Amino acid sequence: MSPDQAVLRRALDRGEEEGGSVEFKERLTENLHLSEGRLESLTAQLRHRVLSGDGEATYVVGVTDDGGIAGISPPEFSESMDVLSLLAEEAGAHIEAVQTWGVDGVTDDGTPSVDDGEEAPEGIVGVATVREGAVLQDDDHIVVGTAGHVDHGKSTLVGSLVTGEADDGEGSTRGFLDVQPHEVERGLSADLSYGVYGFDDDGPIRMDNPHRKTDRARVVEEADRLVSFVDTVGHEPWLRTTIRGLVGQKLDYGLLTVAADDGVTETTREHLGILLATDLPTIVTITKADIVSEERVAEVEREVERALREVDKTPLRVERHGVRTAIEEISETVVPVLTTSAVTQEGLDDLDAMFEALPKTTGEVGEFRMYIDRTYNVQGVGAVASGTIKAGEVEAGDELLLGPMQDGAFREVEVRSIEMHYHRVDEAKAGRIVGIALKGVREADIQRGMVLLPRDADPTPVREFEAEVMVLNHPTRIGDGYEPVIHLETISEAGVFHPEGGQLLPGDAGQTRVRFKFRSYLVEEGQKFVFREGRSKGVGTVTDVTPAE
Template sequence: MNKLELETLVSAGETSNIEFKEFLNEETHLNSRRMENLSCQMKHRILAGNGKALYVIGVTDAGSMKGLARGEFDETVSVLKNIAMTIDADVTQVEEYKVDGGLVGLVSVENNVKPGEHLLIGTAGHVDHGKSTLVGALVTGTTDDGAGRTRIYLDVLPHEIARGLSADLSYAVYGIKGSDIIHLKNPLNKRESASVVEQSDKIISFVDTVGHEPWLRTTIRGIVGQKLDYGLLVVAADDGITHITKEHLGILLAMDLPVIIAITKIDLATPEQLKRTEAGIHSTLRLVGKVPYRVKSPEDIDTILGKVPEGMIVPILHTSSVTREGYDILEYLLFKLPKRNLTSEKPFEMYIDRIYTVDSVGVVVSGTIKQGIVEQNDPVYLGPMEDGSFKKVRVQSIEMHHYRVNKAIAGDIVGIAIKGMKAPDIARGMVISEKEPKVVQEFEAEIAILNHPTRIGIGYEPVIHMETICEAVKIVGLDRKYMMAGERGKARIRFKFRPYVVEPGQKFIFREGKSKGIGRVIAV
């Protein structure tokens, strides 16, 4: 911020997270009663700023820049640091400007609260089976009206609301403090979502995918690119297993995700429909080597919990968003589920999913941290560009569900404000990382053809989904002449248009029309 911007800020008057102070001295403002008031005031400003408060010092209550002598300036900053310590916050930045009367400062104070354990759960299932309604009812703690009232918190685009169909990934936060659930009155309120992150011992981020078949690509992006811990597959009791249900289940299993199944709309189904739906789920799970387990009470969860993260046992719950039947069991399961993806010891790396330009913040990239830890002011690499190069940028700030944090770890969904690049130069599928990674145009993989009407060979050109990468590729090598549906083999795969960061062990899905396959990178 330059002096002109500071003057504009002062002339604009007080906003929610900005506090103006002329001078704070240790003798007056650090006595117990005065300090308690100032601590409450600072906490209020930090909450209003979703984790960050700004103090403008050397400015009178009337808004004129009086300025401070050097000693007064340093003493005021020292008092702010002492106040911040009492509420587990830090003074993270001090900017000073010369005015006619002395020094005016802009002091940033940020919450030092460390977010709790963070689980990522992706919802999947056929269109109109109640994915968004289930998540909306969970995070608000309310009942649905049978017409999707709770869904409105996740379907926010005009055409989504008009048609009642999700068309893009949606995110919702669910918080647990002790054994209590922190419900949201309005999940669309950014400040309320931020307060959940601040208060919770355990945070669950729901990645709500799309059930409409034309948007299968978006669903794959949500499951493949978000480093999920678990998949929550939704099946409507009155409709049962569909081809989309099976497709989504296949994607979850291809990513080695433990699956939980919620049978929804049990208030609408007849006993015969419910029995038929449950039988279809059991037979489908057994075909793919999974053990279905009907959960009827919290005690059942305690019995099978150790096997759920391994993915062998699939809990099946009966739910209704209208009566909230089964929600107590589902909430208990969420309370007990452990975090699975723990790779914080590796260098920081995150595949970029979305790119924004935010007023007063600048360029923001969002995604799920794949590995490592990132902190505010860290220098990082961003790329690759089309020529395979990387740009050096700096982390300006980090937010988790609109709450500003000083650092984030593997498995956190975050937005990272960066300095050093423009939004049009950044694309989905790029990475932001602590160390400059290697890029590849070609890689070797083990692949399996799940569905194809004939056979594939060298020259086959599907679209690959790996992390947040969605790109046309070409098979340039096979360990045999042709491959057909049901066969496995090794292939050499080449990105058609640009290089990407690809690492051994990464799983992927490839598609071309109704043809589908899965794979795992074995060498780059």
Template sequence: MAMAMAKGKEPMVRAEEEEGEGTGWADAITNLSEEQPAASFCASGRRGTEDEAGKEKWKGEAGKERLEDGEERGTGFVLIELHKVGEVLVEVGSTSSSTHGWGPSAIETEEELEGAIERLREVASRRGKADVSVIRRRTTVVDDAEAKTRYHMADVEVRRQQGGGHLEVRIAVVGNVDSGKSTMVGVLTRSMLDDGRGSAREKVLKFTHEAQTGRTSSIGQHNLCISSTGEILNDSSFRQTQCGDVVAKASKLITFVDLAGHEKYFKTTAFGLTGNLPDYAMLIIGANHGLIGMCKEHLGIALALKIPSFFVITKVDICPEHVFENTMKSLHAILKKPGVKKIPIMVRNQDDVMTCARNLSSDTIAPIFLTSSVTGEGLDLLRQFLNLVPQRYEWFSKMSKEPEFIIDETFAVPGVGTVVSGTLKSGSIGVNDTLLLGPDVADSSFKPTSVKSIHYKRMVVDKAVAGQTAALALKKVKRNQVRKGQALVSSRLQPKAAWEFDADIAILTHSTTIHLKYQAVIHCEIIRQAAKVVAMDCEKLRSGDRAIVRFRFLVRPEYVIRGTRFIFREGKTKGIGMVI
């Protein structure tokens, strides 16, 4: 009966609303004006003051090391970034005072530039166990009062050797049905081209009915393995079920979270965008269809969750020119609206790739790639971009905290027992560690359990650290005792399940007014459950309003974490919030 209640509260989200514009996620955000309180909520970033303070701390320590070691400019910063993240993009010979500069600031000859790159390669190899790959060389002319001087510079990627996949960037793949999402994932992770009849997507689809219909209905994770020198390790013989050997050789992993595009599976897509903690969203748009149906809905969800997005226009080889122009006009129009305010950048060369890779995490630009999975057009630029794009989350600062693991999938493996998979949000988990599992299905308590073994990307490992997605085998836990939405946390955190939580919310769109006892479906990371409003700091809410409210779950208590951004929906009502 409780399950029936939960299912009854989940509304069907239509691809195209019948009562005019302003009812979808994207329309609700793009129609906000700066005078509305909800607009300020959408404009606030996802990073907190803690991350900014951490950045300043590491900048200070990097500067201190530069002064002490007496080596060339930027050495301390490079070594700190390699230790924290595993990679860093630096400018050799930069004439500006940028933090990412390394070596002499004014290099006038190519021989001197090559010498500086060799010195950086020696420092990276000796002190950071990293490889150096030159992305591009360029020159700039400075016009002084006396004469013009030509300076030489190079953009160089420094990446740790075989980091065991510790450097992982998660990218959610979203877009309308039949736009080519799974095909693009198959082309990228198998280093092959599509035949136009679904040969690439057959490599990545999980279920038989997906292959028969050509439509993804579940959440699939697929890995693109990149070496320390930027080489793609995946080939046409790559198998997801046997990827451990390739992952072990990789220094950087791009994890594509392939999500469903059909309106029937919208709640699954929303779960993937909130629960899998993606660094970025890759919005796939069919050039011959444009921004229709769920494409705009998925864009609106990414905007509401403050997930930086980039756009891949597929099927450019079969799209008529006038249809392609209309698609681009509608995309540019959405990106320039007040609620979005992103700068569209058409990626046509390597300079555009560098600009977008450096600035994507700031969430102010919107790179646009023109591709074809059949002819291969534009795929090289997309691969270069994926090689350079950095992690968005500051996982290094969270590794020293208490472990907190959120569960998004459960399994019963013969001969092993109960296995849970999910994302480690903080701390580290090792084999035989004892953690609290909850909220319990029966009494909502947190009960101790031990970790029997850990798998990361189908590799047996001794420890998982913050930022990684892993699978944990649990001791003496039955399959019916675990579910999606639970968490494994340290006993020092003293976790408790909550029936109610307070949140700062903003109403994006609602047909009338919202009062007490209003009910909606909450999507808060791995939590997906119906809840009702039991208290609010005002009498009623309308579209564009912002308020502090108290939600109460209708089915079971959940482990809710302060500071988490979430979305809620009910029919045509859409809203976003932050747990306080």
């Protein structure tokens, strides 16, 4: 029996008992189980199970009253989770985690045979963990995008921050962040964020084991203040992925690492340029201070300061001016710089103090808007779109528009459920990284770069737009017909430039008309973007949109 099936077997072996914390349900339906009279009794039953389990209950769905594997259809399982979520809310609890299995039959020992994911299962059976306490109230949550050259200690630094553990000098804490999307059991949680920790009145709340999804959910539940990290890629061949992580998410701050042994590299300058060109308030950390001399650290400090001044930014040494000053002065033009070591934990207390106090910078008012970054198909749930909410807020049950589709049209969908960091929530606000389960669309029909909007919105997708651009790096001139890849929000699409005056030189700023090469997208005035073709790079701002013909 696989470890995953062992979770189900343990729940079945424990069984339903009068004073126990396990409950078997073949199916929960809105018409039957939320009717007058049943709602009250089922809420009382759930509360009893939670209290019996010292604050945690286990609901096995898709089984008979005696624990026999029945399996229910994916739509029926999804409806059951919706009903269970409502019951939990009534009982002052929440669904913390769900594991599901496809049932293609039953083995001799009663264990469901799990499909390989290539064919639709005959049915679904699942184990839901229900925990005492209301769902997350995420009013104070900042999102930090990390950047820096490969082996400059980005993931190691973040791993030490979220766990509080010192690195062993070999990158041991880096492993805490090596989580791939296919490892997410339900797929609902937006795996854009590779690390999370938080704060309450007593200080930091960290993860004991970031590989445990329930541990992440615990931090989200207990913290009054959350800090999520979007950890990007340092290798030059994956610069496109880094751009997507920095441009496509609704980040509050950037965190750029510069290794003390290596210093400022060309990749460092590129990442710094992308961070600052998108007006993202940024902190620079000089990492690996434990493996070099004080003289070398001072030399790298001067390199960093020169690199910042070259792009018209003012460096602010945290060790010299203090954490409070750094918090008050950080801006689009002032960049705090501090020295750190994940091994000795030098500087980590200062980073904690900054992240605890830095104000949230994102969160636009207005109607809900979310650009889609990733999609999943979750067994028993269906299509899931993940991304960072750009504006407004969304609730379970909301009716939305999804698009534009290939033909430029938008499709009506419904929010089935929302999750953040493996924690199911009823609503989420601007700046939050979420996974949204959608009813009314197949996962295959959802693409990165699409947007979710309120149902009554009247969006006009565009094929081309006018922009003010600056060429950061190019070997020669940019002429009419230049074709870079445009990174705008979560859009990554080839575009054609038609610059005013016919050309742009390196270091030039000027106007250009940009036309997406293959399809239209929802683009708005004021949005910033990065363009790249080979080693040529630049940034731009949308100044005018022209409806597609």
